[in-house]
Amino acid sequence: MPFGRITFARGLALLTWLVIASSQGLAQNKDGYLDSGVRHLDGEFNGAPSWLQLNQAHSEPVEQGVPNLGNSGTWSWLSLNYPNPLGLEQSLEVATSLVDSLVLVSACRGVEEGVRLVRLGVERTGISGRNYPSFHLPAETCEDRTLYVGLKSGKQIVAPLRLATEVELREHGLRRDLYFSMYVGIMLVMLLYNLVLYFTVEDRTYLLYVLFLIGVAGSQLVLEGYQWVVPGLESTSWLGLRLVHFVGIFSGMTTIFFVNRFLDLARNARGYYLTFNVVLVGYFLTFLVVCAGELNAGYSMINVTALGAVLVLPASIQVRRQGHKSALFMLVAFSLFFLAVIVFSAKEFGWLPHNVYTKYAMSFGSMVEVVLLSIALADRINQLKKDSAKAREEQLRVSRLNEKITREQNEVLERRVRQRTEELEERNGSLRAALEELKLAQDQLVQSEKLASIGQLTAGIAHELNNPINFVSSSAQSLRRDFDDVTEVMKLLQELTADDAELQSKVKEMQGRMQELDMEFTLKEIDELLTGIDDGSKRTSEIVRGLRIFSRMDGDAASEANLNELLESTLVILRSTIKDDVQLVVDLAPSVSAISCQPGKLNQVFMNLITNAAQATKAGEADPGEREVQIRTRVAVQEGKEWVQVAIQDNGVGMTEEVKAQIFDPFFTTKEVGEGTGLGLSIVKGILDDHGATLEIESTPGRGSTFLISFPT
Numbered sequence: 001m002p003f004g005r006i007t008f009a010r011g012l013a014l015l016t017w018l019v020i021a022s023s024q025g026l027a028q029n030k031d032g033y034l035d036s037g038v039r040h041l042d043g044e045f046n047g048a049p050s051w052l053q054l055n056q057a058h059s060e061p062v063e064q065g066v067p068n069l070g071n072s073g074t075w076s077w078l079s080l081n082y083p084n085p086l087g088l089e090q091s092l093e094v095a096t097s098l099v100d101s102l103v104l105v106s107a108c109r110g111v112e113e114g115v116r117l118v119r120l121g122v123e124r125t126g127i128s129g130r131n132y133p134s135f136h137l138p139a140e141t142c143e144d145r146t147l148y149v150g151l152k153s154g155k156q157i158v159a160p161l162r163l164a165t166e167v168e169l170r171e172h173g174l175r176r177d178l179y180f181s182m183y184v185g186i187m188l189v190m191l192l193y194n195l196v197l198y199f200t201v202e203d204r205t206y207l208l209y210v211l212f213l214i215g216v217a218g219s220q221l222v223l224e225g226y227q228w229v230v231p232g233l234e235s236t237s238w239l240g241l242r243l244v245h246f247v248g249i250f251s252g253m254t255t256i257f258f259v260n261r262f263l264d265l266a267r268n269a270r271g272y273y274l275t276f277n278v279v280l281v282g283y284f285l286t287f288l289v290v291c292a293g294e295l296n297a298g299y300s301m302i303n304v305t306a307l308g309a310v311l312v313l314p315a316s317i318q319v320r321r322q323g324h325k326s327a328l329f330m331l332v333a334f335s336l337f338f339l340a341v342i343v344f345s346a347k348e349f350g351w352l353p354h355n356v357y358t359k360y361a362m363s364f365g366s367m368v369e370v371v372l373l374s375i376a377l378a379d380r381i382n383q384l385k386k387d388s389a390k391a392r393e394e395q396l397r398v399s400r401l402n403e404k405i406t407r408e409q410n411e412v413l414e415r416r417v418r419q420r421t422e423e424l425e426e427r428n429g430s431l432r433a434a435l436e437e438l439k440l441a442q443d444q445l446v447q448s449e450k451l452a453s454i455g456q457l458t459a460g461i462a463h464e465l466n467n468p469i470n471f472v473s474s475s476a477q478s479l480r481r482d483f484d485d486v487t488e489v490m491k492l493l494q495e496l497t498a499d500d501a502e503l504q505s506k507v508k509e510m511q512g513r514m515q516e517l518d519m520e521f522t523l524k525e526i527d528e529l530l531t532g533i534d535d536g537s538k539r540t541s542e543i544v545r546g547l548r549i550f551s552r553m554d555g556d557a558a559s560e561a562n563l564n565e566l567l568e569s570t571l572v573i574l575r576s577t578i579k580d581d582v583q584l585v586v587d588l589a590p591s592v593s594a595i596s597c598q599p600g601k602l603n604q605v606f607m608n609l610i611t612n613a614a615q616a617t618k619a620g621e622a623d624p625g626e627r628e629v630q631i632r633t634r635v636a637v638q639e640g641k642e643w644v645q646v647a648i649q650d651n652g653v654g655m656t657e658e659v660k661a662q663i664f665d666p667f668f669t670t671k672e673v674g675e676g677t678g679l680g681l682s683i684v685k686g687i688l689d690d691h692g693a694t695l696e697i698e699s700t701p702g703r704g705s706t707f708l709i710s711f712p713t
Contacts, residue, residue, distance in 0.1 A: 032162045032172070033095065033354050034080065035065035041077040047103055047150060051112040054079070054105060054148045064350020069157040073296035075101075075150050076157060082106075082137065082145045092147065093134040093169055095160040097225025100241060103150035104135045108142040131176065131225035134169055154295025155244055156303075158348045179360065180224060186367055187217040190374050201381065205261045209377060212258040213370055215251030220363040222247045245290040248302045252309070253283050259312050262376075263319045263327055272315040279308035310338065329376030333369045340365020469540065472533050479529045485517040486526075561599040563633055563644055563711065564588045570606045571631070578614045582627040589633045592644055593713050601687045608680045609648045609707055616652025616705065627651065636710070643710045651704040660699055 039059040059079055069076040084090070094102060106113045137147070151157050164172070191213050198206035221227070222244050239246075256276045260266065265273035282305040290298035316331035340361045347358035492510040496503060567588065575584065610629065617627035630649040635642065655663070664685040688695055692712055699705035 032164050032168065033066065034161045034163065035354070036061075037080055038062045038067055038161060039079045040067065040069075041079055041148075045075050045077055045150065047075055047101060047152065049077075049150075051105065051107060055107070055110065066347075066350055066354045067157075067159045067161070068349060069151060069159060071156040071296050071300055073152075073154065075152045078149045078151070078159070078161075080147050080149075080161070082147045082163070083143050084137070084139075084141060084145055088165075089136075089139045090163055090165055091134045091136050091169055092149070093132050093162040093164065093172075094149070094151070095132045095162055096158060097131055097223065098155045098244065099133065099151050099153045099157060099159065101150075101152040102133055102135075103148075105148040105150075106138055107146045107148075108138075108140070109144050110146075113138060113140075113145075131173065131228070136166075154241055155299045160354050176224070180221065180226065180363070183220070183363055183367060184217070187213060187370065190370050191217075194374060194377060197377065197381070205258075205380070206377060208254065208258040208261050209373065212251075212254040215247070215254040216366045216370060218247045219251040220366055224363075241295065242290050245295065245298050245302060246287075248306070249283050249287050249290075252302070252306055253280060255309060255312075256280055259315070259330070262330060262373075263315060263324070265315060265319070268319045268322055268324065269315050272311055272318070275311060276308065279305060282308070309334075313338070326376050326380055329372055329379065333372035333376070336372070337365045337369040340368075472537065472540075476533065479526060479533070482522045482526045482529070485519065485522050489514055489517065489519060558596045558598055560594045561597050561602070562592060562594045563602070563646060564592050566599055566602050567606055567631060567633065567646070570603050570610065574607060574610055574614075578611070578629075581624060582614045582617050582629050583625075585628060585630040587630065587632045589635055592633050592635060593642070595644060595711050595713055597691055597711070598687075602691070605684050605687050605709075606646075606648075608684050612680065613648055613650035613652065613705070613707075616650050616654075618652075620651075620653045620702075622651070642713045644713055646709045646711070647706060648709075649704065649706040654701040654704050655697075655699040656701055660697060663697075 039061050041054065041057040041059045043053075043057050045053060045057075054077065057077070062078070067078055082092075092104070135149075138145070149159075149161070151159055162169075162172075191210055194206045194209050194213070197203075198210065227240065227243055256279060260273060260276055263269065265276065282301070286298055286301040286305060289301060312334045313331060316327045316334070320327035320331060343352065343358055344362040344365075346352040347354055347361070352358050489510065492506070492513060496506055496510075567586075571584065571586065578584070610631065613629045614627075617629065620627075628651050630647070632647045632649075634645045634647070636645050637643070663681050666682045685695065688709065694710045696708040696710075697705065698708075
C-alpha cells in the first residue's frame, strides 16, 4: 500500500510538471524527444562561457524540433526552460553519440546555480550513459529554471533532446540494446554464412561481401555509440575521435570493391568501373585529411564522396539489361537502402518527425540490404551450378559433334594431302629450277662486279706504268744522241798516235770539235738521263711489286700480310685514277703487326671502300681542291686484345640513317641506273665477316662518312 501511494504521487507530480512545462513552451513527442521550446543562441562561445554571456546572448527558437547544428567544428549552444516546481528527479539526454564535448549550465530565476556538468576531453563530471550522454538535472524546486547546453564535435551535430527519469532512460537504452543485439545477430549470421561460402567456393566475391558487411554493420554501430564495448575506443582518444570517419571510409571503399566485383563492372560497364575508381581516390584523400586532424572537413568529404554510391543504381540497370539476373538483386537491395537513407536524412533535417521509426530507418535498411544481397550471392551459386551443368552438356554435345566432324574431315584431309603432296612436288621442282637460275644469276652478278674491279685495276696499272716507261723511252732516245757525239770524239781520240807529226793540230781539231758538240753539257745530260732512267726503272719496279701484292688471289687460303702494304699496293693502282678528283691523305702507323688474312680479298675491300669514298666526295658540291679522302691505320687495345684498325674517311655527301641501314643489302645502290650493281659493299661485308673483322660506320648527311674496320691480330 505505501508503494502504491508513492507511485501515485510520482505520477501526479509528473503530470503536474508536464502541465507547467507545456505552459513554458516545452513539448515532447510520444518517444520523449523535445520538439518545441528549444532555442539556439547566437554568437561564438568557447567551452566555458560566463553566465552573463549566455544570459545576454540573443536566441532564436529551433523550428525543426530537433536541433541540427551543422558541421562547423565550433561550439554551439542551446537553451530551454525547465520548470521543476515539485523537485522531480529527471535527466536531460542528448540522444546522439557523435558529440565530442558537452557542457551543461543551470540557472534558477536568472541566477547561476553553480551546476556545470562537463564532458570535455578526458574530463567527465555529472554525465552518465554509455551510448548517449545524459545530465542528471538539479532536483531542487524552481519554477523558472533555464538550462544551457553547449556542444562541439568533429562531425555534423544533430542533437535530439529528451527529458526523462533515469528509469525511463534505462528502458529506452534497453530497447535500443535489444534492437541492435538483433541487428548484430543478423549481421553475424550473414557474415559467417558468406565466410563459409568463401572458403567453400573460393570466390573472392564472398570475401569482399564479408568486408562490405563489416563496414555496413560497423558504421551503424559506431553511429549509435557502441564503440565503448571495445577498450581504447572512447570518444576522447585519438582513434575514438576519428572512429566514425575511419569506419565511414572503410564502409564506402568496401562497398565499391564489392559492387565492382559482384556486377563485374570492368567488363559489363567500363565507364562506371572507372568512375568508382575515382571515388576510391576521393576516399583515400579523405583519409589523409582526417589523419591530419581536419575532422569536420573530413566528415563533409565523406558525405560528398558517399554520394557516388548512388551510381550503383544506374550501373545495376545497365548490367541487368545485358541479361545478368544478379544485378536485379543489387538494384532492389540498394534502392531499399537508399530509401532508408532518405528517411533518415529527412529526420535529421526536421522534414520528418524524430521517432523510433525514422531514427532506426538506416540500420533497418542496411539489414534488409545485406539479407537481399546474401540471397543474391546464394542465387549466384545456383546460377553457377546451372551454368556449369549447361556448359558440361554443351561440351559433351560439341565433343560428339567434333568427333563426327573429325572423322569426316580426316577422309577429306587425306584426299587433299595427296593432292597437295603432288602439287608441292611439282612446285618444289619448279622452285629448285628457279633457285638454280637465281644462283647462276647471282654468280654472274658477282663475277660482273669482280670483272668491273679488274677493269678498273687494268686501267690504273696501264696509266701508272705508262709514265715511267714513257720517261725511260724518251730518255733512251736522248741518251743515244749523246752517245753518238761521245762516239765521234772517241773515234778522233783513237786516231791520235804519239809519233804523229800533226798531233798538236789534230788535238786542236778534236778540242774544237768537242766545243762544237758542247761535250761538257753532253756529259752532264748523260748523267741526268741515266739518273732518270734509274728512277723510272725503280718506279716501274714499285708498281710491279704493288701489282704482285695486289694480285695475290689466294682464294680461301690464309697467309700473313701487313695491312700497310696492302693499302699501299691498292693506292698504287688507284692513285692515278682519282688523284685529279680528290686529295688522298695517307697516315699509316709504322708499327702495324702482320695478320692472318686473304690478301687478295682485302685488296678488293680497300679498293671498293676508297673508290666509294672518292665518288662520295665528287657527288657533293665541293671544289676538287676541297675534296679529301683520309686513309689511316692504328693499333688499338680493347679489353686486353690487340686490334689493327683501318679508317677510311671522306668529306662527301654522307648518308641518312635509312640509307646506312641498307648499304650492305645486295643490289641496293644510290647510284644512277647503269652506274653500279649494288653488290660492292655486300661483298665487302661478306669478306670482313670471314676475317672476323668488325665494321663501324659514322655518317652525317652533308658532312661525310667514316668506315672503321677493326682486325683482330
